Amino acid sequence: KNQVEQSPQSLIILEGKNCTLQCNYTVSPFSNLRWYKQDTGRGPVSLTIMTFSENTKSNGRYTATLDADTKQSSLHITASQLSDSASYICVVIRDSNYQLIWGAGTKLIIKP
Amino acid sequence: DTGVSQDPRHKITKRGQNVTFRCDPISEHNRLYWYRQTLGQGPEFLTYFQNEAQLEKSRLLSDRFSAERPKGSFSTLEIQRTEQGDSAMYLCASSLIPGYEQYFGPGTRLTVT
Numbered sequence: 132k133n134q135v136e137q138s139p140q141s142l143i144i145l146e147g148k149n150c151t152l153q154c155n156y157t158v159s160p161f162s163n164l165r166w167y168k169q170d171t172g173r174g175p176v177s178l179t180i181m182t183f184s185e186n187t188k189s190n191g192r193y194t195a196t197l198d199a200d201t202k203q204s205s206l207h208i209t210a211s212q213l214s215d216s217a218s219y220i221c222v223v224i225r226d227s228n229y230q231l232i233w234g235a236g237t238k239l240i241i242k243p
Numbered sequence: 244d245t246g247v248s249q250d251p252r253h254k255i256t257k258r259g260q261n262v263t264f265r266c267d268p269i270s271e272h273n274r275l276y277w278y279r280q281t282l283g284q285g286p287e288f289l290t291y292f293q294n295e296a297q298l299e300k301s302r303l304l305s306d307r308f309s310a311e312r313p314k315g316s317f318s319t320l321e322i323q324r325t326e327q328g329d330s331a332m333y334l335c336a337s338s339l340i341p342g343y344e345q346y347f348g349p350g351t352r353l354t355v356t
Contacts, residue, residue, distance in 0.1 A: 135285075165344075174247070174334050174347030175286070220285050229341045233285030 133158045135223050135234035143240045148211055152237045154204040154221030162226035166195050166206045169218045169236070178206070178219075208239075216241045245269060247348035249335050255354045256325055263321045264351045268337030275318050276345060277310055278334040279303065286334055292318060293341075325355045 135156045144150050156164070163182045167175035179188045179195040181204070188195050192215075194207045208215055218236040225232065248267045256262050268275045273294055278286035289308070290300045294315035304310075307325075312318040322329055332352050336345040 172332075172350070172352065174336070174350050176347070177344055180344065222285075231288065231345070233287070235283065235285050238283075 133223075133225065133230075133232050135221055135232050137219075137221050137234040137237050139237060140235070141238040141240070143242060144211055146211060146213055146241050146243050149207065149209050150211060150239065152206045152208075152219050152221075152239070154206070154234055156202050156204070156221070156223045156232070156234075158202075158223040158225055158232050160226040161199065161202075162224040162229065164195075164197055164204050165222045165224070166193070166204075167220045167222060169220060171217070175220060211241045213241050213243060215239060247335055247337055247346050249333075249348040249351050251351060252349060253352045253354075255356065258327060258355055259324055261321065261323045262325060262353065263319055264333055264335075264353075265317060265319050266335030266348060267317045268335070269339075269346055270316075272337035272339050272346075273315075274338045274341060274345075275312055276336040276338075277318070277320050278336065280332045280334055280350070289320075322353075325353075327355045329353060330355045 138153045165180045166178045169175040178193050181197045192209045197204045218238050220236040221234040223232045250265045276291040277289040280286040290310050292312040307323045310320045332350045334350045335348045338345045
C-alpha cells in the first residue's frame with residue numbers, strides 16, 4: 132500500500148533551537164519527494180523537491196535529506212524562528228501516474 | 244499577484260444548502276487540482292483537470308460533488324445538499340506539467356452547521 136508516515140505528530144521547541152522532522156514512505160514507483168510548509172488556514176507552500184538521485188537539498192534554514200534505499204526523508208530546521216510555527220507535510224509522488232501521496236504532517240510550534 | 248486564488252476564503256452554510264467555490268489557477272497552468280483537508284490531516288485528492296477535461300475523480304467525490312473547468316481556465320467546485328461531514332478546507336492547486344510542482348491557493352474553509 133502506498134503510504135507516507137510522518138513523525139513526530141507534533142513538536143514544541145524554543146526559538147533558536149534546531150529540530151528534525153521524519154518521513155517514511157512505502158510509495159512505488161517513486162518519482163520525487165517534497166516537503167511543504169502549511170501555515171494555519173493557508174494552502175501548502177513547497178520547501179524542497181528531491182528526486183531519487185538527490186541526497187540533500189537546502190532552502191535557507193531548511194535542509195531535507197533523502198535515503199531512497201531505506202525510503203526515509205528528514206527535514207532539518209536550523210535556528211528556528213517564531214514564523215516557522217506551521218505544519219510540515221511530506222509528499223511522495225508516484226512515477227507511474229504522478230499521484231501525490233500525502234503524509235498527515237508534523238505540527239511544529241516555536242515558543243519564544 | 245499571479246498565484247492561485249480561491250473564492251470565498253470562508254463559507255458558513257446550513258446543512259442541506261448548496262455551495263459553490265471558485266479557483267483561479269496560475270494563467271499558463273494546464274492542470275488544476277482540487278483537494279479536501281480536515282484538521283490534522285494532509286490534503287486528500289478529489290479531482291483534477293487537464294485543461295477543460297476532468298481526467299480523474301476520487302472515490303471521495305460523491306454524487307453531491309461536481310467540479311467544472313468550462314474554458315480550461317478557472318474551475319468551480321459545487322457541493323449539493325451539504326452535510327456536516329463536508330466541513331473542511333477545500334484547496335485548489337495548479338501545475339504546468341504533470342508531475343511538476345503544484346502551487347496551492349489559500350483554500351476555502353467550509354463550515355456546515
